[in-house]
Amino acid sequence: MPPTDHWAPYAPDDKAPWDLRRVVHLHRRAGFAAAWDEIQRDLKEGPTAGVERLLAGKANAHAAVEFSATADLLADSAVAAGEIGRLKAWWFYRMLFGPDPLAEKLTLLWHDHFATANSKVQDTALMRRQNDTLRKHASRKFADLLNGSVREPALLVYLDAPANRKGHPNENLGRELMELFTLGVGNYSETDVKEAARALTGWAIEDGAFAEAAERHDGGDKTILGKSGKWTGTDLVKLLLDHSATSERIATKLCRQFFGENVVSTEALKALAAGLRERDLDVSWAVGTVLKSRLFFADANLGQRVLSPVEFVVGSARALEMFDPAPSTLALADWSARMGQDLFDPPNVGGWPPGRAWIHTRSLIARTNYASTLISGPNAGRPLAYDATVLPKKYGFGPDASSVLTFHHRLLFGTDPTDAVRRQAPGMEGGKVVAMLLSSPEGQSS
Numbered sequence: 543m544p545p546t547d548h549w550a551p552y553a554p555d556d557k558a559p560w561d562l563r564r565v566v567h568l569h570r571r572a573g574f575a576a577a578w579d580e581i582q583r584d585l586k587e588g589p590t591a592g593v594e595r596l597l598a599g600k601a602n603a604h605a606a607v608e609f610s611a612t613a614d615l616l617a618d619s620a621v622a623a624g625e626i627g628r629l630k631a632w633w634f635y636r637m638l639f640g641p642d643p644l645a646e647k648l649t650l651l652w653h654d655h656f657a658t659a660n661s662k663v664q665d666t667a668l669m670r671r672q673n674d675t676l677r678k679h680a681s682r683k684f685a686d687l688l689n690g691s692v693r694e695p696a697l698l699v700y701l702d703a704p705a706n707r708k709g710h711p712n713e714n715l716g717r718e719l720m721e722l723f724t725l726g727v728g729n730y731s732e733t734d735v736k737e738a739a740r741a742l743t744g745w746a747i748e749d750g751a752f753a754e755a756a757e758r759h760d761g762g763d764k765t766i767l768g769k770s771g772k773w774t775g776t777d778l779v780k781l782l783l784d785h786s787a788t789s790e791r792i793a794t795k796l797c798r799q800f801f802g803e804n805v806v807s808t809e810a811l812k813a814l815a816a817g818l819r820e821r822d823l824d825v826s827w828a829v830g831t832v833l834k835s836r837l838f839f840a841d842a843n844l845g846q847r848v849l850s851p852v853e854f855v856v857g858s859a860r861a862l863e864m865f866d867p868a869p870s871t872l873a874l875a876d877w878s879a880r881m882g883q884d885l886f887d888p889p890n891v892g893g894w895p896p897g898r899a900w901i902h903t904r905s906l907i908a909r910t911n912y913a914s915t916l917i918s919g920p921n922a923g924r925p926l927a928y929d930a931t932v933l934p935k936k937y938g939f940g941p942d943a944s945s946v947l948t949f950h951h952r953l954l955f956g957t958d959p960t961d962a963v964r965r966q967a968p969g970m971e972g973g974k975v976v977a978m979l980l981s982s983p984e985g986q987s988s
């Protein structure tokens with residue numbers, strides 16, 4: 543069990559009160575931002591209720607009516623038409639309107655971990671299938687996630703697995719299985735990679751599904767990570783799951799998702815990894831431990847993680863309650879791609895670069911343009927411009943410029959605007975004030 547000093551549960555006190563800022567932090571980090579009524583609900587009911595609601599998949603108070611049926615229809619239509627752009631729109635629909643924002647956040651995390659690009663796969667049905675598998679196992683035992691993911695036809699095509707056969711090994715899948723999906727660099731040798739490739743020979747795709755071609759499999763003895771046997775691909779996956787480095791890799795991935803840079807110490811990360819090993823690599827336990835921890839709600843972790851383009855795009859629309867009329871999810875997918883995160887097309891097998899790598903001149907210009915477009919309406923697929931007085935009035939704030947600024951600053955960041963921010967706003971129309979806040983440095987982080 544992880545030492546309590548590293549992952550002690552959060553209990554509000556004078557140094558770390560349960561306040562507006564921490565509620566906003568919870569939803570921006572573990573979901574895609576929150577609407578004002580959701581923030582007030584969790585502020586009133588306390589951190590335990592707020593976190594448990596996220597873990598239970600019931601955090602979104604604005605989930606679409608008949609969400610599942612609509613989502614299925616959108617995905618089926620995208621697959622039938624063979625249009626990857628429509629599949630991207632489907633996923634943005636899920637993130638904006640789905641009842642379970644944490645599940646979508648974890649699906650996005652594993653999409654980056656098991657990175658697969660349609661630019662090579664060229665099959666919308668296989669990309670949809672892989673995405674469904676990632677979502678199904680997103681917060682279960684990592685063994686289920688790994689075993690399901692490495693057998694997904696999209697990933698097998700992307701890593702040239704069907705070309706790997708007895709006498710002609712292809713090392714791509716074996717290498718990435720060790721380097722990216724489980725152990726990490728430095729925990730295996732080149733010989734291990736070659737032997738892993740032999741174990742994976744015969745993994746194939748038949749009629750759009752995973753298959754094992756016995757005649758292509760190398761059934762000879764192999765030595766992998768110091769252990770010898772007539773290992774198959776299934777044996778290889780188990781060897782990797784049992785290795786201690788895999789738990790550290792998962793812990794690192796989760797901490798990168800839920801914490802800013804230099805927040806989690808090496809000792810805390812190792813303690814989380816130890817807890818994972820004790821619990822058969824139960825991802826749901828690790829996520830719950832993180833979100834309930836004092837470390838997650840510490841001052842050092844507030845506003846210190848750069849939002850990815852997808853998080854920024856969806857979170858902006860969700861916080862502003864752009865549900866009816868909603869922006870075009872096709873447009874949202876396009877804006878995210880302009881910022882550098884094109885869903886179903888990561889740049890390489892390593893996925894997207896994390897953290898501050900998202901912030902550069904081109905991406906900042908795109909983020910500023912998106913904020914303006916979202917507020918103005920038509921170029922984001924909304925027939926109406928955002929009226930910055932509507933939400934403040936709905937929740938008991940005045941329509942004056944000061945109240946509009948205060949409400950939106952609290953909504954987006956959980957704090958009151960500073961004097962410097964107030965000096966920027968005088969004379970500025972309400973919508974432009976909101977666009978300014980979204981484009982600000984504070985608006986790029988969670």
